[in-house]
Amino acid sequence: MGTTLSKGETLALRPASGTRSIGIAVRQRSATAISEIDASMDLSALMVDSVGRVLSDDHFVFYNAPRSPEGSVTLSYQTSAAGEQSSELLLNLSEVPDGCDGIAIVVSNDDAAPGAAALRVRQTPAGQTLATLALEERQAGDGTAILAAAVFRDRENWQFRAVGDVYGGGLGEVASALGVNIS
Secondary structure, three states, rough: OOOOOOOOEEEEEEEEHOOOOEEEHHHEEOOOOOOOOOOEEEEEEEOOOOOOOOOOOEEEEOOOEEOOOOEEEEEEEOOOOOEEEEEEEEHHHHHOOOOOOOOEEEEOOOOOOOOOOEEEEEEEOOOOOOOOOOOEEEHHHHEEEEEEEEEEEOOOOEEEEEEEEEEOOOOHHHHHHOOOOOO
């Protein structure tokens, strides 16, 4: 089941546990449980340096650019037999370039505010759930994008931090704040 994280909490991704590659998926939450992935919610990742600025516009991984230049971060899509679409960010932490000190994880929906959602962090390829992060209804209702989490270097190890910052201007506002040239 993994650890349940709240805003501000951190989970160590230790090499000793074999965690060198993780998957992050967003799921719509109902009042009782996490349901199927809501295809209207988008996942994005921005690879940033030590001061929180994106390495280059090419290090902004989203639906129109689903792979970082070196392939350490990819966004994959699957369609179930029932026609439901899902997405997952795959992070190969051992392949992240030296100048990248963190990866910002964003949940967005440019048409409307994301509803209550949860992130699931899993070890790949085994699939073991490492953590879940609930994005509170209150947070999700305040804006069209949430800087949900950050995966960052801590010396030779990686950590996952629950962030939960809301941006009313959508994915473009988050990307601009982290240094992406939006044209």
